Amino acid sequence: MxxxxxxxxxxxxLNQMLHIVEEFSNDIGMQFGLDKCRTLNIVRGKIQQGEYxxxxxxxxxxxGEHEIYKYLGMKQSQxxxxxxxxxxxxxxxxxxxxQVLRTNLNSKNMFKALNSYACSALSYSFGVINWSRxxxxxxxxxxxxxxxxxHNHYPRSATERTMLPRHLGGRGLIDLGKQLEKQITxxxxxxxxxxxxxxxxxxxxxxxxxxxxxxxxxxARSYHHTDQKKLRIWMEKPLHGRHPDEISQNHVDTASSNYxxxxxxxxxxxxxxxxxxxxxxxxxxxYFKHIVRDPSVQNDKCxxxxxxxxxxxxxxxxCQAFAATEYKERHDSAGIILHQELAMKLELIxxxxxPYYKYTPEPVVENDRYKLYWDRSVLTDQHxxxxx
Numbered sequence: 522m523x524x525x526x527x528x529x530x531x532x533x534x535l536n537q538m539l540h541i542v543e544e545f546s547n548d549i550g551m552q553f554g555l556d557k558c559r560t561l562n563i564v565r566g567k568i569q570q571g572e573y574x575x576x577x578x579x580x581x582x583x584x585g586e587h588e589i590y591k592y593l594g595m596k597q598s599q600x601x602x603x604x605x606x607x608x609x610x611x612x613x614x615x616x617x618x619x620q621v622l623r624t625n626l627n628s629k630n631m632f633k634a635l636n637s638y639a640c641s642a643l644s645y646s647f648g649v650i651n652w653s654r655x656x657x658x659x660x661x662x663x664x665x666x667x668x669x670x671x672h673n674h675y676p677r678s679a680t681e682r683t684m685l686p687r688h689l690g691g692r693g694l695i696d697l698g699k700q701l702e703k704q705i706t707x708x709x710x711x712x713x714x715x716x717x718x719x720x721x722x723x724x725x726x727x728x729x730x731x732x733x734x735x736x737x738x739x740x741a742r743s744y745h746h747t748d749q750k751k752l753r754i755w756m757e758k759p760l761h762g763r764h765p766d767e768i769s770q771n772h773v774d775t776a777s778s779n780y781x782x783x784x785x786x787x788x789x790x791x792x793x794x795x796x797x798x799x800x801x802x803x804x805x806x807x808y809f810k811h812i813v814r815d816p817s818v819q820n821d822k823c824x825x826x827x828x829x830x831x832x833x834x835x836x837x838x839x840c841q842a843f844a845a846t847e848y849k850e851r852h853d854s855a856g857i858i859l860h861q862e863l864a865m866k867l868e869l870i871x872x873x874x875x876p877y878y879k880y881t882p883e884p885v886v887e888n889d890r891y892k893l894y895w896d897r898s899v900l901t902d903q904h905x906x907x908x909x
Contacts, residue, residue, distance in 0.1 A: 559583065559584045560581050560583050561583070561590070568584075594645065601649065603651055611660065614642045614643050618639045618664055626789075627785060627786050627787060627789075628791075629785020647705065648708045648732075648734060654698070661696075664683075665680060673792075674793050675797030678793070679796075682800075684696040687782040690779050691751075691782070713736075760812060761801070801832075805831045805836065806820065807821045827842070854877075861874065861880050867888070867890075867893070869886040
């Protein structure tokens with residue numbers, strides 16, 4: 522029994538209850554903690570000062586005009602202290618986000634921890650505290666700022682991807698605005714359903730126009746984007762939208778293309794960098810000259826001597842300087858996996874399967890039916906051009 526909110530009509534009942542509890546406490550050798558109790562006497566909307574005296578001449582102090590008490594986690598007096606609670610909840614939310622970002626979790630588990638541990642600090646207040654659209658956007662902007670400071674989000678990357686599901690190319694962070702609307706919708710449905718049989722709920726539904734539920738109005742607010750709308754906004758961006766447009770083509774397996782995000786086994790920093798590469802915001806010469814429009818960059822040709830514009834596409838697959846080194850290593854890393862699978866399927870090797878990073882292919886493996894080459898030059902016949 523910590524905090525009591527009473528009116529003058531309940532004084533006698535309170536007195537009887539305290540007397541019974543006190544006698545019971547004395548019987549079992551316990552002391553009733555009156556120092557923890559306070560009274561709040563409200564008459565016609567105004568706080569009435571004055572201590573409450575019990576039958577045993579003990580007194581319960583009254584709350585001051587500017588004092589507040591905590592009930593079910595919410596600080597309130599005559600009404601819930603909205604600004605105080607917003608400030609405390611925001612600080613707790615940011616603190617939990619920082620704690621999660623300091624862990625060494627892989628990307629998928631880190632975002633799961635953010636959704637379950639950090640976002641729960643706010644979701645408890647949805648439907649009770651009046652969170653505005655501006656409040657939610659400010660919180661989500663703060664999260665992206667913390668991501669950037671910890672190198673988990675690259676500057677100028679598509680912000681929509683942060684809150685998109687991983688199978689759609691995002692990172693899976695809960696959309697706080699969407700969660701807020703979902704909570705309010707569920708609470709509104711509960712009150713309307715209870716109002717069919719309960720006079721109290723029906724009365725509340727008819728007069729409530731001050732809480733976030735707005736039960737008096739039949740139309741619920743909705744201003745946050747669905748996943749499909751976020752995806753559409755992302756695709757409509759001239760630069761960021763190139764990647765989702767490419768993987769949405771009919772000849773591309775979108776699910777397989779996004780599987781590396783669904784598995785989420787990378788470090789968050791590595792994942793953020795790869796997303797920045799897909800969004801084409803890596804500081805290439807082409808990006809600085811044509812996107813950022815940096816006046817100090819006059820030449821957008823490849824810095825390795827190629828006479829081609831230095832774009833992401835050129836660096837990842839078209840630069841002659843990397844053809845015999847990085848490109849070949851990337852090709853061989855995939856080829857090793859295929860080589861072992863083919864060799865075992867065709868019974869060219871009889872040893873147990875080993876992890877791909879421990880497998881070293883032989884230049885030639887063969888049996889009576891098949892021969893499999895690895896990294897060998899193949900001489901082919903040259904045919905004359907008979908197109909004329």
